[in-house]
Amino acid sequence: NKIYEKQFVHRNSLLTDLFENIHVRTVYHLFITILIGLFVNTAVYDYLKYGKVVLGLKLIKLSFVKLHIALLAWFGYFTCACLAYFSFKLWANYRIFLPKLKQVHIWDLLWLVILVGYYVCSFQTAGYVVTVFELPPASSAIVVFEQTRFLMKIHSFVRSNCPKVLHHKPHDDNKLILPEFSHFLYFIFVPTLIYRDAYPKTKKINWNFVCCCFFETVAVVFFFSFVIDRFLNPSVQDFGIRKYTVNEIILCIFENTITGVLILLSNFFLLLHSWQNLFAELTRFGDRMFYRDWWTCTDFSGYFRKWNIIVQDWLYIYIYKDFHETVFHNNAILAKFAVFGISAVVHEWIVTYMLGFFFPLLFIEFLFLGSLFNFLGGAPKTAVFNILFWYALSFGAGSLATMYAFEFYARMNAPIENPTLKDILIPRFLTCECIDYS
Known part of the structure; x- marks a missing residue:
């Protein structure tokens, strides 16, 4: 397979360009109208039945409890990222003055061990904060997502700048030039994980676009909470309190197909469009191809x-590129497996600490199904296969959402006192005796 290099150019996100078309924009307005209708319908229903309007606000409040701890953890990871920059400069600048090659190797090995140790401690501290302070899902998500983002940024920075240092000769007339701290800070906040010494920038900040992205972000958070509270939870929240028949469980999975695709689309629009474009505009970052x-x-x-x-x-x-060129010596298949394996482990780690339990469905999906679909090759580019793809995607998202919800309520409604490692690893969904197989 041909290895390509990432090129940063001025370009908008695809949806941003599509929304310039009045017909596509009308579809966007139609979705907003449908959402408003859902909110109004639910508000009237809640008020007439319960005497108050909820609209998912309760779920948002519960999910963001102890937000201050998550923000303190974020500041801690940000501080560590800054320390990583100065540590890198210390390593790079001091190794030039080491007189012997053996000393250089020892110096390099020492800092490599420190870097790997930082990676390990980064994951451990995130898990510790989430577990010890018993953070709810949204606050946990801030900790684990940001910890992972900072780690990926630091790895990108170190990996991109190491060759400059390693190829620099001690007596070279050309001075070793390393990135300024201001550029490192800029890299920390721009919506890309690929380090470059320069990025394309827009001439000015469009504050109208910033406000639009901000309000879209807030609206989608409310909608996400609304979908879970209104459509997903009612069908599964009694699991662990009463027994569910196998038919009920299967019915829940199929009923939540639409719920699953709403959750998936909400996540996409929130995390990959509105949020990324918000920071891209604030930092004047020019390349906004966050998705295709x-x-x-x-x-x-x-x-x-x-x-x-x-x-x-x-x-x-x-x-992929490093494993392909260095570890597996141009073996593309093993390099792809490495990508899927690492991606599966990190995704599962994030979901485990975000939800507070181990339930490796996402790991199985990424490692096995992802690898399988990748090696099967492409399907014909026809309308029929696009429809089949959308149904499979909706069913898969709905199945994941339903099964994770069942496990969540099984552990909440039928907890185990002093759980052992076995209790943690084996899904409570299967051991709480809440499934009627008769």
């Missing part, structure tokens, strides 16, 4: 490549 036209896919191999370009580029450049 994944909705036109007819197979999952194309979907995995187009869904999240930010992470996809990082995995390609720093995992």
Whole structure:
């Protein structure tokens, strides 16, 4: 496979360009109208039945409890990232003055061990904060997502600048030039995980666009909470209190197909469009291709490549490319397995600490199904296969949402006192005796 280099150019997000078309913009307005209708309908229902309007606000409040702890953890990771920059400069500047090659090797090895130790401690501290302070899902998500983002940024910075240092000769007339701290800070906040010494920038900040992205972000958070509270929870929240028949569980999975795709689309629009464009505009970052036209896919191999370009580029450049060229000596298949394996482990780690329990469905999906679909190749680019892809995507998202919800309520409604390692690893969904097999 041909290895490509990431090129940053001025370009908008695909939806931003599509919304310039009045017909597509009308579809966008139609979705907003439908959402308003859902909110109004639910508000009237809540008021007439319960005497108060909820609209998912309770779930938001519960999910963001102890937000201050999450923000303190974020500040801690930000501080560590800054220390990583100065540590890198210390390593780079001091190694030039070491007189012997053996001393240079020892110096390099020492800092490599420190870097790996930082990676390990970074994951451990995030898990510690989430577990010890018993953070709810949203606050936990801030901690684990940001910890992972900072780690990926630091790896990108170190990996991109190491060759400059290693190839620099002690008696070279050209001075070793390392990135300024201001540029490192800029890299920390721009919506890309790929380090470059320069990025394309817009001339000024469009504050109207910033406000639009901000309000979209807030609206989607409310909608996400609304969907879970209104459609997902009612069908599964009694699990662990009463027994569910196998037919009920199967019915819940199929009923939540639409719920699953709403959750998936909400996550996409929130995390990959509105949030990224918000920070891109605030930092005047010019390259806003955070995703491609994944909705036109007819197979999952194309979907995995187009869904999240930010992470996809990082995995390609720093995992696939390095493993392909260095570790597996141009073996593309093993390099791809490394990508799927690392991606599966990190995704599962994030979900485990975000939800507070181990339930490795996402790990199985990424490692096994993701690898399988990738090696099966593409499907014909026809309308029929696009429809089949959308149904499979909706069913998969709904199944994941339903099963994770069942496990969540099984552990909440039927907890185990002093759980052992076995109790933690084996799904409570299967051991709480809440499934009627008769």
